[in-house]
Structure formats: structure tokens, C-alpha cells
Amino acid sequence: xxxxxxFRQDIIANVKGNSNFSPLVASxxxxxxxxxxxxxxxxxxxxNTYERNLVIxxxxxxxxxxxxxxxxxxxxxxxxHGNQDDYLIMSLEIVxxxxxxxxxxxxxxxxxxxxxxxxxxxxxxTNNIGHGGFGTVYKYYDEEKEEMEAVKIYEPSVxxxxxxxxxxxxxLREGKKLISYSHPNVVKAFDYGFLGDNSAYIKMxxxxxxxxxxxxxxxxxxxxxxxNNLCYQYIDAMAYVHSQTDMHRDISYSxxxxxxxxxxxxxxxxxxxxxxxxxxxxxxxxxxRKFVLPxxxxxxxxxxYCMGAILYTLITGNTFDDYDETLIESAxxxxxxxxxxxxxxxxxxxxxxxxxxxxxNYVHENEVGISAPTFSLDFFKDLxxxxxxxxxxxxxxxxxxxxxxxxxxxxxxxxxxxTFQSTINLVTLLNRIPSITKxxxxxxxxxxxxxxxxxxxxxxxxxxxxxMQDLFIRNIHLIILEVSKDDDFDLPFN
Numbered sequence: 001x002x003x004x005x006x007f008r009q010d011i012i013a014n015v016k017g018n019s020n021f022s023p024l025v026a027s028x029x030x031x032x033x034x035x036x037x038x039x040x041x042x043x044x045x046x047x048n049t050y051e052r053n054l055v056i057x058x059x060x061x062x063x064x065x066x067x068x069x070x071x072x073x074x075x076x077x078x079x080x081h082g083n084q085d086d087y088l089i090m091s092l093e094i095v096x097x098x099x100x101x102x103x104x105x106x107x108x109x110x111x112x113x114x115x116x117x118x119x120x121x122x123x124x125x126t127n128n129i130g131h132g133g134f135g136t137v138y139k140y141y142d143e144e145k146e147e148m149e150a151v152k153i154y155e156p157s158v159x160x161x162x163x164x165x166x167x168x169x170x171x172l173r174e175g176k177k178l179i180s181y182s183h184p185n186v187v188k189a190f191d192y193g194f195l196g197d198n199s200a201y202i203k204m205x206x207x208x209x210x211x212x213x214x215x216x217x218x219x220x221x222x223x224x225x226x227x228n229n230l231c232y233q234y235i236d237a238m239a240y241v242h243s244q245t246d247m248h249r250d251i252s253y254s255x256x257x258x259x260x261x262x263x264x265x266x267x268x269x270x271x272x273x274x275x276x277x278x279x280x281x282x283x284x285x286x287x288x289r290k291f292v293l294p295x296x297x298x299x300x301x302x303x304x305y306c307m308g309a310i311l312y313t314l315i316t317g318n319t320f321d322d323y324d325e326t327l328i329e330s331a332x333x334x335x336x337x338x339x340x341x342x343x344x345x346x347x348x349x350x351x352x353x354x355x356x357x358x359x360x361n362y363v364h365e366n367e368v369g370i371s372a373p374t375f376s377l378d379f380f381k382d383l384x385x386x387x388x389x390x391x392x393x394x395x396x397x398x399x400x401x402x403x404x405x406x407x408x409x410x411x412x413x414x415x416x417x418x419t420f421q422s423t424i425n426l427v428t429l430l431n432r433i434p435s436i437t438k439x440x441x442x443x444x445x446x447x448x449x450x451x452x453x454x455x456x457x458x459x460x461x462x463x464x465x466x467x468m469q470d471l472f473i474r475n476i477h478l479i480i481l482e483v484s485k486d487d488d489f490d491l492p493f494n
Contacts, residue, residue: 001085002081002084002085004033004034004035004036005034007034007036007077007080007081007084008029008032008033008034010080010420010421011029011034011073011076011077011080012026012029012030013418013419013420013421014076014080014417014418014419014420014421015029015073015076016176016179016191016192016419016420018076018417019176020069020072020076021069021072021073022065022069023172023175023176023192023193023194023200024065024103024193024194025065025066025069025073026191026192026193027103027193027194028058028059028062028065028066028103029056029066030103030193031058031059031062031100031101031102031103032056032057032058032062032100033056033057033058033097033100034054034055034056034057035054035055035056035057036052036053036054036055036087037052037053037054037055038050038051038052038053038087039051039052039053043088043090045088045438046083046088046427046431046438046439047438047439047440048086049083049086049087049088050086050087050088051087051088051090052081052087052088052089052090053089053090053091053092053093054077054089054091054092054093055092055093055094055095056092056093056094056095057095057096057097057100058094058095058096058097058100059096059097059100059101059102059103060096060097060098060102061102062100062102062103063094063095063096066094067094070092070094073092074089074091074092076417077089077092079414079417079428080417080418080421082425082427082428082431082447083425083427083428083441084425084448086443103194109153109195109198109199111124112124112125114138114151114153114195114201116151116193116195116201116203120140120142120151120203122138122140122151124138127139127140129150131155134152134154134155134167134170134171134174134268134270135152135153135154135155135171136152136153136155137150137151137152137153138150138151138152138153139151139206147206148206148208149190149203149204149205149206150203150204150205150206150207151201151202151203151204152201152202152204153195153199153200153201154167154168154171154195154199154200154201155199168199168200170270170271171200171202171270172192172200174202174269174270174272175189175191175192175193175200175202176192177246177269177272178192178202178204178269179191179192179419180244180416180419181240181241181244182419183236183237183240183241184263185233185234185236185237185240185263185264185265185266186237186240186241186265186266187204187205187207187265187266187267188204188205189202189203189204189205190203190204190205191203207257207259207265207267208259208260209257209258209259209260209263209265210257210258211253211254211256211257211258212253212256212257212258212264212310212313212314213253213313213319214253215258216313216314216317217317217319220317221317221332222314222317224332224333224334226262227314227315227331227332227333227334227337228333228334228337229262230258230262230264230314231311231314231315231333231334231337231363232363233263233264234256234264234266234307234310234311234314235307235311235356235359235360235363236360237264237266238266238303238307238356238359239355239356239357239359239360241266241272241356242300242303242355242356242357243357243462244274245274245275245276246272246273246274246275247272247273247274247275247298247299247300247303248266248269248271248272248303249271249272249273249298249303250268250269250270250271250272251291251303251306251307251309251310252291253310253313253319254267254268255267255268256310275300291305291306291308291309291320292305292306293305293347296349299349300354300355300356301349301350301352301353301354301355302349303355303356304344304352304353304354304355304356304359305344305345305346305349305352307344307356307359308341308343308344308345308352309345311337311340311341311344312328312341312345315328315331315333315337315338315341316328316331323345325342325345328341328342334363336362336363336364336365337363340353340359340362340363343362344359375456375457375460377457377472377475377476377479379453380453380457380476380479381479381482383426383449384479384480384482384483385482385483387441387442387445388426388427388430388439388440388441388442388447388483389439389440389441389483389484389485390430390433390436390439390480390483390484390485391436391437391438391439391440391484391485392435392436392437392484392485393435393437396435397435397484398433398434398435398436398477398480398481398484399477400473400474400477402433402434402435403433403473403476403477403480404473405434406432406433406434407458407461407473407476410432410433411429411432411454411458412458414428414429414432415451415454415455415458418451421451422450422451423448423449423450423451424448424449424450424451424454425447425448425449426447426448426449427439427441427447429454433480
């Protein structure tokens with residue numbers, strides 16, 4: 001049974017990092033109560049499925065914020081809920097209750113402590129573990145998870161020149177961006193929101209380790225295996241960031257840590273921006289240029305130069321202040337890494353790698369033990385065969401173009417919006433195929449499936465050339481046709 005509380009937690013997880021909602025919405029939902037009102041009426045959406053009405057109870061002062069996002073919230077609720085327990089959500093009502101305190105009363109920051117919720121209260125005097133351009137980082141022990149976590153509090157440096165409003169907006173954007181990321185070498189964020197009216201927080205994983213330069217200098221000379229391992233991790237992390245069309249824009253030794261298990265962690269995305277962001281509101285003079293060459297406009301190729309400085313330190317054991325190209329040649333590590341580092345550090349941007357994905361491909365090219373990625377669609381075929389029937393009208397059969405549109409947009413949206421869920425509902429996923437009329441499914445089958453294979457499918461598709469992507473889509477198209485029926489004649493299409 002899909003309880004209202006389980007559903008509330010799933011909705012909160014999907015609201016965070018979703019650009020359709022303000023950061024305040026997630027905080028209000030954390031403080032709300034969900035209730036299902038079920039009916040005995042069948043829906044017209046999916047066969048043999050009943051109508052379910054959702055009521056959200058919140059504080060009177062918070063209701064107007066939820067009402068402003070009601071349409072987007074209802075849309076999200078219908079997608080996340082799917083057809084759990086043979087029900088579909090058909091309506092959403094937002095009700096104010098006087099016995100629920102507004103969000104502003106549940107969070108606060110004082111000189112002595114930080115209160116994020118009834119279960120997260122941090123003593124500021126004993127738990128400070130660092131300070132950056134946007135805020136101070138504190139640690140606390142999460143008793144429910146039985147592990148240490150970190151909370152970054154918006155407290156900008158006095159050296160920042162942008163207005164507090166802009167800096168706070170950037171801080172919240174960092175929280176949203178980190179929640180959307182999923183990579184083992186990029187710091188994980190779990191939550192973000194407001195602290196009263198004047199501050200904000202980002203809750204993230206606690207990393208026990210050392211900043212990169214301190215680790216290298218205190219452990220030099222690093223053995224070749226460790227050098228290769230650390231460099232590959234860092235390149236892989238930045239290739240992931242660049243694959244999201246994002247630039248970190250604040251690469252420094254302080255923002256790369258080596259955890260106690262020799263795992264690289266890239267931190268501090270306060271200045272990160274998307275390459276297509278035309279409404280960027282942090283002044284570039286706020287960013288310390290660190291490794292950037294003078295008078296160079298910041299692009300992906302500039303970021304490659306900064307990455308080269310990090311790789312230089314890992315390979316040679318020296319900081320970039322004492323740059324000496326001959327030290328790269330004499331370093332005891334993978335020859336491809338040495339050549340790649342020199343390309344990164346070219347004074348001519350056009351001679352550098354276009355972005356970190358090109359760098360990653362270069363260092364792994366023809367490398368022993370690195371094989372081309374493979375993926376089988378057999379798992380997808382097995383999921384559908386004898387378990388589900390898709391219905392279409394004869395005038396609007398699913399075409400290859402429909403499947404391409406579905407995979408690249410609808411499928412991707414569902415994967416990205418379920419960041420904090422471990423499963424994907426197969427019926428909900430397939431119901432987004434263009435021109436579908438209904439789905440027939442069987443009650444004795446669990447359609448909530450592990451999300452990992454679906455993510456692998458999309459990630460593999462993204463690595464293919466255009467021609468191979470076309471072939472991949474054709475294979476998915478054939479699999480879907482095998483489980484499809486024409487409503488006019490009730491005949492299978494295969």
C-alpha cells in the first residue's frame with residue numbers, strides 16, 4: 001500500500017532541484033501533511049483504475065506559496081504517483097490548518113545555534129569545519145541515518161562584491177545544482193532551503209579528508225598507481241559536470257578534496273553556471289581567477305587549463321606556482337596523462353581540449369583494460385514481454401520519431417525528476433509515449449522497478465554517435481511494437 005506519507009516524501013525529493021518550484025515549496029512540504037481521499041469511481045485514463053483525490057494540509061501563512069505552484073505541483077504528483085494501488089490522482093486540494101506552524105518558525109539561525117528542523121540543531125561554536133566564498137560549513141550527526149553529515153550555511157565572505165540578494169540567489173542555485181548531480185566524485189547534496197528570512201542552508205555529505213594540495217605535498221612522492229587513480233577520478237568528475245553543459249568556474253586546490261579512502265571529491269559549485277545560461281547574475285569579478293591566464297574569457301577551454309593545473313600537481317607533486325614542464329616529462333605515471341596535461345596547459349585555448357569529455361576520451365584511448373561500453377536491450381524487452389499491452393489508434397501508430405522524442409525528453413525527464421527514488425514505475429514511464437491511448441497491465445505484477453538499468457539505458461544512448469543512436473532507437477521501437485495493439489482491430493502489430 002502506497003501511504004500518503006511515503007508519497008509526501010517522494011514528492012519532496014522530486015521538488016528539490018526542480019526549476020518549476022521555489023526552494024520554499026520543498027520546505028513547506030516538509031512541514032505539511034498529505035491525505036488520500038479515495039473513491040469508487042473508475043478513471044478514463046487507465047483501464048480498471050480508481051480515482052484518488054489528494055489533500056495537502058499546511059500552515060495558513062504557507063498556503064499562498066503552494067497555491068502559486070498548484071498546477072505544477074499537481075502535474076508532478078500525477079507523474080510520481082503513477083497508478084499505485086490501482087489508483088490515479090485526479091484532483092489536488094490545499095487546506096490551511098491553524099495547528100501547523102509556518103516554515104519560518106521551524107528554521108532559524110542565531111549566534112549560538114542553527115535550527116533546520118526539530119531533528120537538526122547545530123552548535124555553531126563546536127561544529128565549524130570550514131568557510132568559503134558563499135558560506136560556512138558545519139558538521140552534525142544524523143541519528144536517523146547513523147552517519148555524519150555537513151550543512152553549508154549562507155554566510156558570504158566580506159570580500160564578495162555582489163549584493164547580498166544576488167549572493168543568496170546563487171547559494172540556493174548551488175543547492176539546486178548539487179541535488180541534480182549524481183556522480184561518486186562530486187559532493188552529494190540532500191536538501192536545501194531557507195533559514196528564516198536572511199539565510200539559507202545546503203545539507204550534503206560529510207567528507208573526511210584533505211584538500212588536494214595538502215594531500216599531495218604531505219604524501220609525495222605519490223606512487224604511479226595512486227597518481228593515475230586520482231587523476232582519472234578527477235577527470236571523470238569534471239567530464240560529468242561538463243556533460244551537463246555546466247562550468248565549475250572556481251577550480252582550486254581548496255575545492256578538490258582527497259577523502260580518507262583516496263577518493264576524489266569536487267566541491268563548491270557556488271559559481272557554477274550552465275553554458276547556455278543567459279540570465280547569469282553573479283559578477284565575474286567575484287570569482288578568484290586562480291589558475292586562469294590573464295585577460296582570457298572564461299570558457300570550457302579555460303576550465304580545461306585550470307584542470308591542467310590540478311593534474312600538474314597530482315603528477316609532479318609540486319604546486320602550480322612552480323610550474324616547470326620538464327617535471328611533467330620526468331613524472332612516474334601514465335604517458336597519456338602526461339601528454340594530456342601538457343595539452344591542457346597550452347597557452348593557446350584552441351590547442352586545448354574542447355571540454356573535459358574530450359580529455360577523458362583522450363586519456364582512455366587505446367588504454368589496456370579500458371573497453372568500449374556495451375549495453376543490451378534484452379532487459380527492456382523482458383520487462384515488456386507478456387507483462388503489458390500498449391494501445392494505440394490505427395491513425396497514430398508509434399513511429400521511430402515518436403520513440404526518439406519519448407526517450408530524449410519524456411523518459412529523460414522522469415529519470416531526472418526521480419533523483420531521490422530507487423525505483424521507476426514502468427506504467428508511468430510508458431504512459432508518456434506520444435499517441436498512446438491506454439495501457440493494459442496485470443495486477444499480480446510489480447511495476448515499480450529498480451531505476452539503475454533505466455539510467456544505464458539513457459547514459460549508454462548519450463554516448464553513441466548519431467548513426468548508432470538511430471539504430472538504438474529502431475531497436476526500442478521494434479520492442480515497443482511487439483507489445484502494442486491497435487484499438488480498432490485489436491490485433492498485435494508484430
